Amino acid sequence: MKHLISLKDWSPEAIFDVLDLAVKVKAAPEQYADVLKQKTLLMIFEKPSLRTRISFEAGMTQLGGHAIYYDMSTSPMGGGKETIEDSIKVISRMCDLVMARLFRHEDILEMAQYATIPVINALTDNSHPCQILADLLTVQEKKGSLKGLTLAYLGDGFNNVTHSLMYGCSKVGMNIRIGSPEAHMPAVEVTEQCVEFAQEAGSGLLITDDPAEAVQGADVVYTDSWMSYHIPKEEEASRIKVFTPYQVSDVLMEEAATDAIFMNCLPALRGAEQSAGVIDGPQSVVFDEAENRLHAQKAVLLKLSGVA
Numbered sequence: 001m002k003h004l005i006s007l008k009d010w011s012p013e014a015i016f017d018v019l020d021l022a023v024k025v026k027a028a029p030e031q032y033a034d035v036l037k038q039k040t041l042l043m044i045f046e047k048p049s050l051r052t053r054i055s056f057e058a059g060m061t062q063l064g065g066h067a068i069y070y071d072m073s074t075s076p077m078g079g080g081k082e083t084i085e086d087s088i089k090v091i092s093r094m095c096d097l098v099m100a101r102l103f104r105h106e107d108i109l110e111m112a113q114y115a116t117i118p119v120i121n122a123l124t125d126n127s128h129p130c131q132i133l134a135d136l137l138t139v140q141e142k143k144g145s146l147k148g149l150t151l152a153y154l155g156d157g158f159n160n161v162t163h164s165l166m167y168g169c170s171k172v173g174m175n176i177r178i179g180s181p182e183a184h185m186p187a188v189e190v191t192e193q194c195v196e197f198a199q200e201a202g203s204g205l206l207i208t209d210d211p212a213e214a215v216q217g218a219d220v221v222y223t224d225s226w227m228s229y230h231i232p233k234e235e236e237a238s239r240i241k242v243f244t245p246y247q248v249s250d251v252l253m254e255e256a257a258t259d260a261i262f263m264n265c266l267p268a269l270r271g272a273e274q275s276a277g278v279i280d281g282p283q284s285v286v287f288d289e290a291e292n293r294l295h296a297q298k299a300v301l302l303k304l305s306g307v308a
């Protein structure tokens with residue numbers, strides 16, 4: 001567990017371990033108030049953020065350490081002035097941990113290759129593992145345990161959050177169903193790997209273009225933006241058209257289990273990937289989910305620092 005690049009690389013035990021620690025950190029934050037004293041986290045951002053930036057920065061403060069926000073657009077790194085390899089070698093001499101939100105997944109792999117400190121993937125076009133650890137913590141809180149539950153994801157299947165959800169759910173023994181249009185299905189490689197992880201964990205994976213089939217009886221209904229940060233604005237109209245049948249509407253939500261919860265990693269657009277009635281309704285847990293970014297990531301920082 002040297003880095004957190006993708007949940008693909010984490011064993012089920014490592015995932016459960018960090019969730020257990022997150023529960024403890026959330027219940028008694030004062031016990032962890034000095035554990036990262038004098039430690040520095042560098043936070044590299046190539047894309048915008050509300051939750052990720054604030055939860056990591058507040059998390060480091062709460063653990064007694066410090067976080068530096070570093071904007072890629074004002075950096076020599078990656079812009080032809082300085083290589084990722086040289087940059088991360090320098091960063092490793094000055095900081096204790098580094099997290100990065102980048103476009104290209106290859107770039108975070110390169111950082112991890114040359115870093116001598118733990119590297120955390122804070123979202124790439126390909127994956128968003130920090131989000132899914134917070135999501136699993138949220139489901140566990142609301143449902144008591146994870147194994148055997150069914151999570152249905154609706155919308156953009158070829159998506160960072162979707163891919164990481166598939167890894168996370170299949171590793172912890174949750175059944176996962178993806179309801180996406182044919183042209184936006186998850187990456188084949190991710191699906192193939194998750195079929196194996198699900199088999200090992202005794203759970204199932206279903207990929208369908210039928211939204212009702214995906215949601216039928218599900219314990220958790222999850223959606224994400226149709227316009228991820230890296231999607232060009234000119235694709236918006238065509239994407240609205242293709243994804244609209246996959247909107248988590250009030251009617252579609254009724255197909256899920258009566259006690260189903262609704263999740264969205266946020267940011268969310270009412271009237272797009274879900275109706276206002278669903279995200280603002282009694283089944284929605286989106287703000288608990290957002291808060292859990294803080295607690296889950298504090299646990300990740302502690303684990304990767306080797307202090308818990």
Ligand code: CP
Pocket residue numbers: 048049050051052053123131265266267
């Ligand atoms: N869910 C999430 O990662 O949000 P931000 O883009 O605001 O960080």
Ligand code: NVA
Pocket residue numbers: 123159160161224225227228229230265266267
């Ligand atoms: N899929 C979204 C997640 C935002 C947190 C994006 O990449 O923009």
